[in-house]
Amino acid sequence: MLTSTLSALLLATTLTAPPATVDADAVDAVVEAYRSQTTLPGVAVAVTRGTAVVRTAGYGRTAGGAPVSEHTAMAVASVSKSFTALAVAQLAQDGRLRLDDPVQAHLPEFAPADPRGAEVTVRQLLDQTSGLSDRTAAPEVGVRTLREAVAAVRGAELAADPGTRWDYHNQNFQVAARLVEVVGGSPFRDHLRRRVFEPLGMGGSETVDTERDLPPSARGHLKVLGAAVALPEPPAFGNGSGGVLSSAHDLAAWLIAQNNGGRGPTGGSVATPETIAATHTPSARSGSYALGWFTGATGSGAPLLDHGGDLFTSTAYQAVLPASGYGIAVMANTGSRHGDAQAIGERLIALVEGRERAPAEDPYLVVDLVLLGAGLGVCAGVVRGVVRARRWAAKRRVGPWTAVRLSVLLLPALLLATLGGVVGLLYRGREVSWLQVAYLYPTFVLVLAVTTPGCLAVAATRVAALVRRQGPAR
Known part of the structure; x- marks a missing residue:
């Protein structure tokens, strides 16, 4: 009994106090080294450990020329999927639905042309095994709301029987976000604000529908011949699958909640530990994909939860290392072709694991x-x-x-x-x-x-x- 108590105390101490070798200066050195080796105009970074914030900061400038700070709102793109998955899991926790319920039981407007659509479950939307696919789904032309996104699915065929094959598809999460609206009784953005952002103190975060809703701080660049060129994001719909805007300050609270059983740095809770664990757990059919998270291992073999996000003019990346309690989030204002956010995220993971970091190259x-x-x-x-x-x-x-x-x-x-x-x-x-x-x-x-x-x-x-x-x- 004494041994287990001491072990628990040791683990708690390890998770709440960042080691001396990984501090704000060390994080800054990794980010600035990457920026000096590339033409990355601006980036925001959050690193946490346990319930402690190791570093939240912005580097460089936005597309409009303003300095990037820890409070600059930037697009997290497909990192948004983990927020949508949590919103649905909250409804399951409340008893409003079950993850293995058919989607149509709660959202009759979800009616793909394929009759197998009636078999799609809520869980299969979130772990990308619904059978919906980029190869068979109707294009999202003219979509401006979550209701319209679900209506666009009516022309879709399924590429596989539900639950039999993993296929990454954005409309799964757009349908899931609409499900939150219908079952929860409030707009999706209001649900995230009330049930996720406010409890965690993420006052600078929101979710938007289309590229027209992006604030100037969230606009990005293309790289042409090594030079960053500021350009508007091409037209697209992304709420539920990629619409969240956040900052380094806010994502630090989100990462802490992932490593702390749903409880943020100020004590606010967004879910039970069991619900958080459920979002981190893949099914037998989804392979390494959980509910809005990929599961895998770091370069040192430690368990890893992560997800990237790509827009045409910006990228994002988040990673949670459950064994050490670290969390890492990066938002870069350059497009998907270069993957700058994930490249920095991988270097920060190497930093916290004490591994050698390769020089950046383009x-x-x-x-x-x-x-x-x-x-x-x-x-x-x-x-x-x-x-x-x-x-x-x-x-x-x-x-x-x-x-x-x-x-x-x-x-x-x-x-x-x-x-x-x-x-x-x-x-x-x-x-x-x-x-x-x-x-x-x-x-x-x-x-x-x-x-x-x-x-x-x-x-x-x-x-x-x-x-x-x-x-x-x-």
Whole structure:
């Protein structure tokens, strides 16, 4: 008995007092080293241990030029899923629903075209095993509210029987957020404010519907040729799946609650320890995905709960290390292509575990430079092709092989016209607009946009030269 009591006291001491080697200065050193090696304009970071805050801070500037502080509201993107999962779990804790109830029992408006939709349970929305998929769901065109997001599911087919396959799909959490509204009887944003943000002292946090609701502090950048360019976020709907805005100060309280059985730094509780544990536990079918959290291991083999978040102009990352009591959250104002938030988060995990941290690098800078060089080469080739069109035509006979050679010049135009569909295949069949492709691969799209008219100009001048060489029809 005495041994177990001493062990419990030792564990409590370990979880509430950060070690001397991981303090605010050590956190700052990791973040500033990363920023000095990259072109990350602004980032906010929270590191906690047990019920103690090790560091909350902002670094750099927002897209509008204001300093980033620990209170700057930034987008957490898909990190929002853990908030939505907790909101649903709170209703289960209250006895308002059960996680294994069919969704339609509480939300009749959830009516996919596929009859198997009637079998989808609340838990399957939250652990991404509902059968809904980016490959089969209707696009979220024109969606502006959670009610409309659920209505958009009516045209959806299921990619698998409910509960049989894991498939990451944002609309699962949009449906779940609407479920919170209907069962809880208040707008989703009000539920989060009343049941999550206020009890934890997260006064600077909220959830929004679309990119139009983002405040100036939450707008971000693209990186082009290593330079950060401030741009607005492309149109999208994200409440429930990616709409939460928060700050380093507020996310510290959220992390503490995850490691403290649902109780925040000031004593406010958002759930019982059993409810928090349920959100951290995957089902047999969901693999490593719990309810809004991925489960796994750190580089040292310690248990890890984490989730990333990507917008086109910003990223976020959160991690909870249950064995040591650490929590880490990062929000960066650069887009998903670079993953700066997760890269910093992984370096901070290495810091608290005493592991060596790799230097930061930007592989896309090399890619961008190669693409730029290729674009300049294409421009030179276009000029040469137009100038030498007559000489080219003089060496060719009109026939099938000449037509094939000319048709090759149409390939850039074909790729440009179908680019959204091609990239969509790389993103699990998701609908991807041309504008979104431009945000994901700006240098490639720029080079393609220059190449296309150039190749068409070469094709046109060569055809004209062939026609002139043939002379007037007899």
